[in-house]
Amino acid sequence: MSSHNTTSEPSLPIAVIICSGRQPRVGDQITSFVLRTIQSTYPTSSLTLIDLLSWNLPMFNEPTIPSQIHSSSDYIQPHTRAWSEEISKYKGYVFVTPQYNWGYPAILKNAIDYLFNEWKGKAAMVVSYGGHGGGKAAVQLKGVLEGCRMSVVERMPGLHFPDERVLGVAAVGGELSLEGEGAIWGEMEREEIGKAYGELLGLLWEKEKEKEKEKLGRVAGA
Numbered sequence: 093m094s095s096h097n098t099t100s101e102p103s104l105p106i107a108v109i110i111c112s113g114r115q116p117r118v119g120d121q122i123t124s125f126v127l128r129t130i131q132s133t134y135p136t137s138s139l140t141l142i143d144l145l146s147w148n149l150p151m152f153n154e155p156t157i158p159s160q161i162h163s164s165s166d167y168i169q170p171h172t173r174a175w176s177e178e179i180s181k182y183k184g185y186v187f188v189t190p191q192y193n194w195g196y197p198a199i200l201k202n203a204i205d206y207l208f209n210e211w212k213g214k215a216a217m218v219v220s221y222g223g224h225g226g227g228k229a230a231v232q233l234k235g236v237l238e239g240c241r242m243s244v245v246e247r248m249p250g251l252h253f254p255d256e257r258v259l260g261v262a263a264v265g266g267e268l269s270l271e272g273e274g275a276i277w278g279e280m281e282r283e284e285i286g287k288a289y290g291e292l293l294g295l296l297w298e299k300e301k302e303k304e305k306e307k308l309g310r311v312a313g314a
């Protein structure tokens with residue numbers, strides 16, 4: 093899919109999600125890097141940072157299967173209502189996830205499983221990171237998001253920690269070199285992120301056009 097030109101069209105609200113909740117961590121630094129990279133390529137994008145750590149959701153504790161719920165007021169837990177209202181605000185999501193034991197973190201699965209219709213029909217993009225770029229986590233996450241009926245961008249940038257030293261720094265949540273001279277990632281990674289985001293915008297606008305067509309069809313048929 094070609095990348096999308098945003099200059100002539102209003103920007104759609106998109107959440108960029110920090111998917112690591114451990115302390116210490118580097119997920120916050122890496123997600124900010126992804127966000128800055130997107131913003132530099134698409135300055136008019138409307139991006140909001142969501143940090144799963146600050147949401148502090150307990151293990152899933154709703155009595156009703158989320159796919160059967162169509163209004164946030166039907167959840168019994170106040171934290172689910174708040175999470176539902178937050179996720180409902182966005183048309184698309186950029187998940188920035190580490191790889192834990194070849195999968196993605198439990199905090200992320202828990203946050204996804206709380207909801208269903210809030211995700212359904214939306215579009216998503218996955219950026220992973222890890223010793224080998226976290227590609228196994230990305231593939232698993234893509235499958236789960238598709239299970240929630242989301243359209244997921246095929247291109248999934250994987251950010252590799254370049255050597256053992258950086259892996260060690262990341263393990264203890266140390267400061268990663270992400271900008272300027274000696275930065276661990278450069279033009280290649282930025283370009284991959286930019287291209288994936290372009291594809292996400294493409295998916296989003298296709299969805300908007302479909303909705304518009306449906307609306308016009310309803311008016312014509314009324």
Ligand SMILES: Cc1cc2nc3c(=O)[nH]c(=O)nc-3n(C[C@H](O)[C@H](O)[C@H](O)COP(=O)(O)O)c2cc1C
Pocket residue numbers: 112113114116117118119120190191192193194195221222223224225226262263265
């Ligand atoms: C529980 C756990 C499992 C991990 N498993 C993997 C793995 O499968 N592959 C990998 O490349 N790195 C793995 N790592 C190393 C992480 O990539 C690295 O610690 C990174 O900093 C985690 O991201 P975070 O700091 O944002 O949580 C693992 C780390 C943790 C805490």
